[in-house]
Amino acid sequence: MTEEFTHALCALIRRLGQQAKQLRDNGLTIEQKGRQDFVSQADVYVENELRAWLKTQRPQDGLLGEERGLEPGSDGIWVIDPIDGTTNFILGMDYWCISVAYVRAHNIELGIIYAPDRNEFFFAQTGKGAYLNEQKLTIREPSPEAVVLGLGRSSRTPPRDYTQTIETLFEHGIEHRRFGAGALMLAHVAAGQVHGYFEAHLHSWDALAGLALIKEAGGMHNDFLASDGLTQGNNAWAASPAVWKRLQPVLLPNG
Template sequence: MQDEYQVLESAIKQAGQRAQTIRQSGLSVTTKGRQDFVSQADIAVEDELKQVIRSLFPEDGFLGEESGLIQGVDTNTSGVWVIDPIDGTTNYVQGMDYWCVSVAYVKNNEIQVGFVYAPDRDEFFMAKKGQGAYLNGARLAIDDPEKGQAIIGLGRSNRRPVQEYCDLILMLDTQNVEYRRFGAGALMLAHVSSGLVHGYFESHLNSWDALAGLLLIKESGGQVTDFLNNDGLLSGNPVWAASPQLWENLNKLLFLV
């Protein structure tokens, strides 16, 4: 299995670099919703990763943002690979560096493996259940921020009312908590594990954006919500993940908004 993961790691890096090349040569972009764009790079990267995963893990299923769910050989025993080929497509299209490729593996209703690769930032995150989380080979360990220095990453889902998001910002302001919204939930979750931000909250996130980052945070010592509860794999769920003390301080307040 270790050899297969090494091949997959190389494939993820190659796919991210291919997305960079496609962007440099010009993009065709279509709109799929009020907040979502899809470029030919999204489709190309997902297809490329799907082919590699099928060759390495032929019995497993596949869930991609662009292609949907493909069941494994045996739905009772097969795992599912969950992929967002480009999270932060708007950033990617605009030439910003805050986007990533996200890949996770779910089996027995638990996240087993997670990869997040941000090519423009040269950041490769990986985590395996029970084996820690790493950034470019260095092991990650979450520390609580100093008092008054916490920064929370935010995302906004168009499945939830705008006023709910406004109320959330007001609550964070009254608690003197800084917040940032960078437009790529998978990468913001990864950056909780590395300490660039100290928590991340979004009232609804899809599994392909959430799973890899949640495992990174859990394996680096943070606290995360049980995302896979209530059919989170296919339907998505709220996400709250943070350093341990920040989790305790804000957990109840966030879910009252």
């Protein structure tokens, strides 16, 4: 993957993020996929544009997106969430993003997350570090009494599991935040804005780019791609190394 290619991809993602904002400002067409699960014309537009460009540039690769599913390829696979945090996006909140990852041979080789309303552009590539707006990210450990985790709640797991997780964190003196966009919260782990992120079930298009950022910034995460996590999703647990080791037995006692 050449530097010229990655620069062009980043430029495209920036452009699509701005176009998504313009579509929102002009008034969105919105469909409901399920309870508290929406898709807008911006979701569809961004994914279609990314797929079309990647097909011309990397025809050997597969594509997996939230809105259009899987198109197999003969090499790696691009994993796309055109807008993570669609509800926030629709409501005019700034906590949403475009998430793009590249996976090959069970390795997440590239992760890009762009939050247009926050002017935050995250980029990570295997062995080359993680960056926010071209500033290198290095995860630093919080003091044990000051840990704040990001949490996600999945409709694919029982509500009691989520409330039990909150109770468990309180018992261990851990604060939490939930902002409704797992990909962006994972990016914010890499940036040190929270010290870890846990969700009982996350789709790969929400998880992989953020996990790449965290690893390249010096953090740790579970093996999300195990048990066909690429197509079926998996639990997601990522944090600074000390926080990960401290809470892994609590959050993923069997993993």
